[in-house]
Amino acid sequence: MTEMSYEAPNTLVAAVALLAGADGGGKILAGGTDVLVQLHAEMIDPDVLVDIKNIPEVRAMSENGGAWQVGAAVPGMQIIDDADFADAWPGVCEGVALIGSVQVKGRASIGGNLCNGSPAADSVPALIAAGAVAMIIGPGGSREDAVENIITGPGKTSIGNGEFIVSFGFPKRPAHSGDCYLRLTPRTEMDIAVVGVGINITLDDAGTCIAARVAVCAVAPRPLLVADAADALIGTTVDAGAVENMIAAVRAACDPISDKRGTKEYRIKTAGVIARRALEKALERAKAN
């Protein structure tokens, strides 16, 4: 193991410079609930640990005309305790609320949940369903990318060398919109998902679905946006036939492993069950808004 240095810069520019100076040997530290476990288990061996929690932009949470900007290192508890954000995005808060215990969420961030690259990361399907966009900074300047493009495989992301996520943008919600995240686990908490589904839906005044996004986790090597599942709902009144088509599309997108939490067949079957329940909740919220 090489000697590791710890840095806690106060600005984005200083953090980018530290990562550039580390020439690929730098590792971002946000809440540390994954990083510290991995360091302890000697799964990672960075030269420089760059703690971003002193940088104001990654700790800020703000609303502007209905659109939200949430810093990548804002702790989960701060997100779910923000009544206005919870009112706008209850499904995102459901995803965040499932990350570990209250103590874990006192540190854990959505930037860390995403960039750890777990196929079962609980906040990620909800972020994808919300249409959240990651604001990324690095040696080449700033760029934006949709959350569904960030995780590329187990433990792997599209975040380049020296880059990190500053914040996430959430669009203003149209009227009659609702979202929901549900997961199935063998235990009630402190375990990862066997399957997780995030759904975000918008209806018109007559109750026809005019927009939908459906995302799944723990049923493929990475969390997935399932466009066919959304297409099954859009243009319908979310009648029984549309729901069955949505479920069939979710199941068709699943490519899970079998492990101690469930077989491949079990995950595919339950993905449809969880998708139906998440849709019912999202629909109930959309009708109430």
Ligand SMILES: Cc1cc2nc3c(=O)[nH]c(=O)nc-3n(C[C@H](O)[C@H](O)[C@H](O)COP(=O)(O)OP(=O)(O)OC[C@H]3O[C@@H](n4cnc5c(N)ncnc54)[C@H](O)[C@@H]3O)c2cc1C
């Ligand atoms: C007891 C326990 C229970 C848990 N339960 C769950 C659970 O139920 N569901 C679940 O999804 N997770 C769970 N986790 C995993 C973990 O808590 C989450 O993944 C958490 O959201 C990680 O956030 P963090 O801020 O602690 O990330 P960190 O550990 O700081 O970082 C995680 C990874 O992301 C990178 N990173 C962090 N921030 C950024 C950024 N802004 N830009 C680029 N890269 C970045 C880091 O370099 C690292 O590779 C659990 C962990 C523990 C210890």
